[in-house]
Amino acid sequence: MGVKLLSKIAFLPHPCGVTYSKNASPSVRVVTTTALEAAIERGDVDFIYQMFATTARDLAQTGQGKELIKLSKYAGDQSVDGIALQKSFALMGHLVELDFTVAQAIALELEIEKEKTNIKDFLEKMIAFTRAYTQFANGNLVKAREEINFALTSPVITTDLGGVDKPGLIRMRALIEHVYSDHSALKISQSEVEDLINEFGGTNIAHHQIAIKALNYYEEGNYFKAHESAKMGLASAEGNGFVGLSAPLDCKYIVARTLFEFAKLDQALIELEELKLEAKNNKSWLYYVLAESFAIRILTAQSKIPEALVRLNDLNLEIEPLAAKNDLAWLIDVTELFIRFILGDIARAKILIARSPDLPYVRQLKSALAEKAGVSTLSREKVLELPEQTFKEQMYKYLYLSEFKAEARQTPKSWMKKALEIGEITGTREFFIRQGDYHLNLMIAVAKDEPSTYLEELVRDATKRFNQRAEASKASSENLTSREIDVLKHLATGKSIEDIGRALHISKNTMKTHLRNIYRKLEVSGRTEAVVKGQKLLLV
Numbered sequence: 001m002g003v004k005l006l007s008k009i010a011f012l013p014h015p016c017g018v019t020y021s022k023n024a025s026p027s028v029r030v031v032t033t034t035a036l037e038a039a040i041e042r043g044d045v046d047f048i049y050q051m052f053a054t055t056a057r058d059l060a061q062t063g064q065g066k067e068l069i070k071l072s073k074y075a076g077d078q079s080v081d082g083i084a085l086q087k088s089f090a091l092m093g094h095l096v097e098l099d100f101t102v103a104q105a106i107a108l109e110l111e112i113e114k115e116k117t118n119i120k121d122f123l124e125k126m127i128a129f130t131r132a133y134t135q136f137a138n139g140n141l142v143k144a145r146e147e148i149n150f151a152l153t154s155p156v157i158t159t160d161l162g163g164v165d166k167p168g169l170i171r172m173r174a175l176i177e178h179v180y181s182d183h184s185a186l187k188i189s190q191s192e193v194e195d196l197i198n199e200f201g202g203t204n205i206a207h208h209q210i211a212i213k214a215l216n217y218y219e220e221g222n223y224f225k226a227h228e229s230a231k232m233g234l235a236s237a238e239g240n241g242f243v244g245l246s247a248p249l250d251c252k253y254i255v256a257r258t259l260f261e262f263a264k265l266d267q268a269l270i271e272l273e274e275l276k277l278e279a280k281n282n283k284s285w286l287y288y289v290l291a292e293s294f295a296i297r298i299l300t301a302q303s304k305i306p307e308a309l310v311r312l313n314d315l316n317l318e319i320e321p322l323a324a325k326n327d328l329a330w331l332i333d334v335t336e337l338f339i340r341f342i343l344g345d346i347a348r349a350k351i352l353i354a355r356s357p358d359l360p361y362v363r364q365l366k367s368a369l370a371e372k373a374g375v376s377t378l379s380r381e382k383v384l385e386l387p388e389q390t391f392k393e394q395m396y397k398y399l400y401l402s403e404f405k406a407e408a409r410q411t412p413k414s415w416m417k418k419a420l421e422i423g424e425i426t427g428t429r430e431f432f433i434r435q436g437d438y439h440l441n442l443m444i445a446v447a448k449d450e451p452s453t454y455l456e457e458l459v460r461d462a463t464k465r466f467n468q469r470a471e472a473s474k475a476s477s478e479n480l481t482s483r484e485i486d487v488l489k490h491l492a493t494g495k496s497i498e499d500i501g502r503a504l505h506i507s508k509n510t511m512k513t514h515l516r517n518i519y520r521k522l523e524v525s526g527r528t529e530a531v532v533k534g535q536k537l538l539l540v
Contacts, residue, residue, distance in 0.1 A: 057164060057204065063244035065096030084110060084117045088126045096244055098283045100134045107131060121157040128154070129161070132169060133245060139286040139319075139328035141176045148173045164200060167193050167208035168246070174212045175250050179290070179331070181360050183219040183390065190216050207236045207248075214254045221392030224427040227258035249278060249287045257294065263429035263461055265298050272298075289319065289328050293335040300339050301434060301465075303472035310536045312336055330356050341365050346372070364396075380404045391426050395419045399435070402442055416442040417450075424454045433462045440466055480521055485539055487514045492531045492540045 059067050072089035076082025091106040107130045114123040132147035148169045151161065161169075170189050177185040190212045197205050210233045217226035233251035242248065256271035272295040279287035292315050299308040312335060319328050337352040349369055356362045367377045383401055388394040398419035402412040420443065423432060432443060440462050447455035480488065483504075490500040501511045519525065522533045534540040 060092060060096045061243075061246040062241045063096060063246075065093040065099075065244070068093030068096060080113075081117050081119055084113060084119065084123060087113075088123065091126065091130055095130055095133060098137075098244055100137065100283065103130050104134055119158050121155065125151045125154060125161055129165075129169070132172065136172050136176075136286060137282075137284045138322065139289060139326060139331070141179060141286075141327040143326075145173055145176050164204045167196055167205045170196075171208045171211055171250070174215050178215045178219060178250075179327075180357065181219065183216070186212070186216050186219055207233060207240070207242070210236060211248060211250050214251060218254055218257060219392070220390040221395060221422075221428065222426050223258045223261040224425075226254055227262075227427070230254035230258065244282065247278065247282055249275065249282065249284065252278065253287065253290060256291070258427070260294070260298060261430050262427055263433055265302060265430075269295055269298055285319065285322065285328060289315065289331050293331055296335050297338050300342055301430070303468050305339065305343065305472065306537065308339055312339065313536050334359070334362065337362070337365060341368070344372075380407070391422050391428075395422050395428060395431060398422075399432075399439065402439065413442055413445050413449075417446045420446055420455065420458075423458075424452070429458055429461065432458055433465050435462070437466060480518060480539065484514050484518050484521075487511070488518055488530060488534045489540050491518075491527055492534065 059065075069090050070093075072086050072093060075089040076085035087106055087110055091103055091110070094103040094106065107127045110123050110127055114120045114127075117123060128147045128151035132144050132151060135141075135144035135147060151169055152166060170193050174186055174189040177183075177189060190209070193205065193209050193212055197209060202209070210229055214226050214229035214233060217223075217229055220226075230251040233248045234255065236242075237246070237248040237251070252271065252275045256268045256275060259265075259268035259271060272291045275291040276288055276295075279285075279291060292311065296308045296311050296315070299305075299311070312332065315332055319332070322328070333352050333356050337349055337356065340346075340349040340352060346369060349365070353362055353366050353369075370377045378400070380401070383397065383404070386393070386397045386400070388397050398415045401410075402415035402419070404412070406412065416439065420432070423429065432439070435443075440459075443455070443459050443462060447459045486504060487500065487506075490503065493500075495503070497511055497515070498508070500506075501508060506514070515527075518530055522530050522537075524530045524533050531540060
């Protein structure tokens with residue numbers, strides 16, 4: 001005989017309110033399908049439920065989607081509701097297998113069929129659950145967050161997602177909040193997971209809490225604690241065999257970013273290369289783009305601008321086949337903005353700022369560009385009003401205040417000292433190292449007055465980076481002029497040299513001079529190679 005609706009799938013509480021300890025429950029890893037069928041034949045519903053309830057998440061977290069698919073036929077009988085539950089279980093199996101296409105197809109079937117069932121609200125949550133993971137992997141952050149919030153907050157009529165299932169969704173949303181630098185929302189997400197731990201216990205939720213803490217610490221600017229939490233998250237995942245949807249890619253990403261903040265750029269690049277491989281294996285375009293775009297920023301910080309531009313162009317080409325680039329596009333735009341700011345390409349930077357989200361980082365660059373153009377954006381009084389609730393905000397504010405003349409016993413050096421004191425507590429190095437000669441001189445002055453290992457190493461590395469930038473700037477003195485770039489762009493159109501000259505009002509001899517300079521500076525032998533090289537360097 002068949003089982004009459006197994007408690008609305010393994011993600012839900014037992015219909016009779018019975019609970020079982022994980023250790024006491026049999027496992028599908030050791031109980032064969034034959035045993036399952038025998039239990040079904042004798043109608044031992046409690047035994048079967050124990051197996052589903054205590055092993056479904058374990059199978060999901062350890063990437064055993066095929067086992068979930070095999071067991072889906074036991075999730076319900078042949079009634080309308082029972083078949084819907086079978087499909088829901090199969091859907092989760094395909095999602096665990098990272099077969100997003102099949103999972104979305106099943107979700108669409110359930111979308112059509114849900115009206116005929118008595119568990120419509122539950123099916124809607126499962127559909128949202130599936131779409132959230134799919135949209136997240138494809139980098140559609142706005143849509144992913146909408147689906148996550150629906151799954152977490154939609155009304156409960158028949159039953160709800162389990163207390164152990166919600167933290168995974170909150171964790172995914174937390175990464176999105178990190179990408180948008182929304183620290184207020186991140187703190188709420190951490191609070192929500194802590195509430196779930198208080199309600200359901202922390203055994204199966206703690207690894208999500210660790211990852212969200214790492215994101216929060218990073219947004220605060222407490223890089224030591226962010227690094228420590230992220231490493232704990234990686235160790236927990238490895239110890240429990242979490243892979244696939246449960247792979248700790250967010251922790252891997254935070255480890256790389258904190259290494260960057262510690263000014264360990266080469267180590268950060270190694271971590272990012274590993275993350276890119278894992279992201280490919282997990283079919284996550286989001287983490288792939290996050291990893292590669294941040295690697296490009298590191299190369300830029302190392303004054304390897306040509307390599308950074310080539311890789312940026314390659315990344316744009318890689319995401320081009322996607323049906324909808326959406327948020328991936330602006331993630332790459334913000335990366336290019338970082339490069340254009342370093343290069344002083346104000347015209348291109350303004351275009352990128354205009355189409356980027358209103359992120360704190362984008363606002364800072366916008367302000368910096370305005371100041372470069374001689375437009376003062378903030379007075380000392382306005383800077384004093386800036387928030388300083390987090391370490392990151394404090395360092396930014398104090399560094400900004402160090403640019404104003406001494407006033408009320410507070411000198412540029414005293415403000416720099418305050419910023420450096422926070423930097424030493426949090427492990428911040430890169431933030432100071434990438435500053436210009438004015439701030440470097442202030443750091444040197446502070447280090448002379450109050451020498452410490454942190455300050456000595458910081459000044460040494462900042463001086464080394466400053467010299468690298470100077471050498472790179474000298475080497476780039478052979479960059480194309482704006483007129484030569486105009487000619488190069490016209491070369492890409494396929495027009496004849498004579499037509500290009502007429503269009504740009506350039507004489508024949510001057511055109512020849514421009515072409516010689518272009519070929520020499522780009523180190524190419526002719527027009528075709530010049531266009532290809534120009535495209536790789538994002539000049540065309």
